[in-house]
Amino acid sequence: MKARHTLLTASLLACVSTAALAQVQPPKPAWMDTSKPADQRAAAAVAAMTLDEKLGLVMGYTDPEQLMKEPDDIVSPAIKADVKANHIKGSAGYIAGIPRLGIPAQWQTDASIGVRVSGMERTALPSSLATAASFDPKITEMGGVMIATEARASGFNVFLAGGGNLAREPRNGRNFEYTGEDPLLTGRMTGGLINGIQSQHMVSTMKHWAVNDQESQRTTVDATISKPAMRQSDLLAFEMIYDLSNPGSVMCSYNLVNGDWACENDYLNNQVLKDDWGFKGYVMSDWGAVHSSAKAAKAGLDQFTGYPCCGHHGAFFSAKTLKADIDSGAIPMSRIDDMAERILWPLFAKGVVDNPVKVGPIDFEADANVSQKAAEASLVLLKNEGDLLPLKAKSIAMIGGHANKGVMAGGGSSGVTPVGGNAVPGLEPKSWPGPVVFMPSSPVEALKAAKPEATITYISGDNIKKAVALAKKSEVAVVFVTQWMGEGIDNPLELPGNQDALVAAVVKANPKTIVVVESGGAILMPWADKTPAILEAFYPGARGGQAIANILTGMVNPSGHLPISFPASNAQLAHAEIPGFHKPDGIRVGITYDEGAAIGYKWYDVKGFKPLFAFGHGLSYTTFATSAPVATADGPNDVSVGGSVTNTGKTAGAAVMQVYVSPADWQAAGWEAPKRLVAFHKVDLAPGQGQNFTAKVDPKLLATYDETTDSWVVKAGVYHVLLGQASDNLPQSVDITLPESRWSAVH
Ligand code: BGC
Secondary structure, three states: OHHHHHHHHHHHHHHHHHHHHHHHOOOOOOHOOOOOOHHHHHHHHHHOOHHHHHHHHEEEEEHHHHHHHOOOOOOOOOHHHHEEEEOOOOOOOEOEEEHHHHEEOEEEOOOOOOOOOOOEEEEOOOOHHHHHHHOOOOHHHHHHHHHHHHHHHHHEEEEEHHHHHOOOOOOOOOHHHEEEEEEEEHHHHHHHHHHHOOOOEEEEEEEEEOOOOOOOOOOOOOOEEEEHHHHHHHHHHHHHHHHHHHOOOOEEEEOOOOEEEEHHHHHHHHHHHHHHHOOOOOOEEEEOOOOOOHHHHHHOOOEEEEEOOOOOOOOOOOOOHHHHHHHHHHOOOHHHHHHHHHHHHHHHHHHOOOOOOOOOOOOHHHHHHHHHHHHHHOEEEEEHHHHHHOOOOEEEEEEEOOOOOEEEEEEEEOEEEEOOOOOOOOOOOOOOOOOOEEEEOOOOEEEHHHOOOOOOEEOOOOOOOHHHHHHHOOOOOEEEEEEEOEEOOOOOOOOOHHHHHHHHHHHHHHHOEEEEEEHHHHHHHHOOOOOOOOEEEEOOOOOOOHHHHHHHHOOOOOOOOOOOOOOHHHHHHOOOOOOOOOOOOOOOEEEEEEOOOOOOOHHHHHHHHOOOOOOOOOOOOOOEEEEEEEEEEEHHHEEEEEEEEEEOOOEEEEEEEEEEEEEEEOOOOOOOOOEEEEEEEEEEEEEOOEEEEEEEEOOHHOOOOOOOOOOEEEEOEEEEEEEEEOOOOOOEEEEEEEOOOOOOOOO
């Protein structure tokens, strides 16, 4: 009896302890099983959701104050309360999580150069165009890691970064947010940034999809362009970003493309992105860029984000609207499931679910060093006659550009509030897309610290006579010129105000004048001929002043190369006028991109124009010699190119080898222009040191797109492979012969 009792007790105990254990450790639901692939986890999570939970994922919110004014049947009181409690004040957007299933909220922050939350001080990288000038994807990747670390420590898990629009229109006011005029350069540089961001368990977008190449009338302009031209230019750049970095999300743009809004454009979102490329993530709208519910959902939009911002047209993805569409059969339930799965896929695939964000401390000093390193790799020495730089002078006049306070930054949703605050507050425009921000990193102060033996005097440049007098009595003059760009506004290429006159007068007074340009993109330089030294600094970021000073003194050897061509005059532009330029947004205009894929240097080559400074141009304080290129071809899908470069000067420096391909007959090959960049490689070299490189060429860069068969085609023939250090300096070439070849554009 006793034995039976003991046995009973033991088995009872076993039951109890198993039950207790079961209570403590319930079996993990399938979507939390980290051994399963992300798409299976996403599908399992969606299968466990109610309709309301699914619909909660497809609509994102911003600006709680405005949201509270929305009718309750459009935005439910529960959503309002959740947004009010959890949206990070001043940030871009918020989408509630599903706590019962362990799905986190999505906290979204802008943008490509750092965390942008009004009033929250964070570290800014140089502008994206600046870091593209490094021609070194490791630089953008390192920057991506840095800004993502700050974003996570600030509570964000979705980065609205990854600008990839080509600088088709040199006056586009957002060119500073993008990475230049060439698909390969953009692919690798923006791809590097996204890789860096997503390595930190964040989702990054690539944006603004697509052909969002002007800011004038950005929410109403219809871009007309042929499919082959689009596939070989704007979309090719995005395809290369996608191939390299697999972004979790793609942000569709405000404009129309060939008659359909980008966010309800079946060709862009379904046929190209999802069907051809196999994109598994979600298409999110730019803020307020949605114009329909069923049409947009069926055309591939997965998430309407940023409601109720930016002159939105209606709450098209609200639960009320979508439920009505489901009931009427306008949207099949399977599409709602697909939208939810696509939103969840990157949350699993990029580690957002498994590595919840945690607000924490930020090492601003370390992050500023990253930004400085990026700037130092990116500034472009355009001209240096008579080796005026590095500076040897003992008396230096520094003029203009608020260089005594800091360096300029671009405006709009990518504008980061700098650590230490705006160095030059109060400039116009003060409101959106302002304020004009200067990073508190003064080139004058940095130069004074680096050259304590020199007499360095700063003057604003507002009064040209005074600037001239100072320049005359100094050994050298350094003039800083600035061109501010902000989202939503295109810019003329002329410098604003009296700056051209200032430079001309100072150069006349002192022929030893160096001009430092802080610009969003290309500018005209009517004084370039007479000016012996020009340094293009773009918007050089949090430590830009230090980086400029280090390059001026030679502490750092410049190694940036232009990611865009600088036109010699407006007459060289593909479009004399931008429709709707400097008129209030909202006028329905059209732009026909009849230059097709011939963007930037390709356009100059087609036209036989000589730009002021060519794509890929950039000087160093040392000299480099490139060998003859080497190229092997085993059919178009297996072409390798390369060569070697040697530092032939006395200073350590970094060379950028650039390889272009040019068909013997480019028109017969069907190309848009005589040559295309197919490979580039940056390498640090000590004096006398040399290095080889080889790279495999993406076959799309040798091909044209055939719309009727959705395929890429290479025409048989002879192709010259050119190696050099700029698109207009390619002294060496070798020929390859390619057979006719065709392959499907479906990945
Ligand atoms: C911009 C996007 C940005 C979004 C959220 C829009 O105005 O075009 O680039 O991500 O706002 O701030």
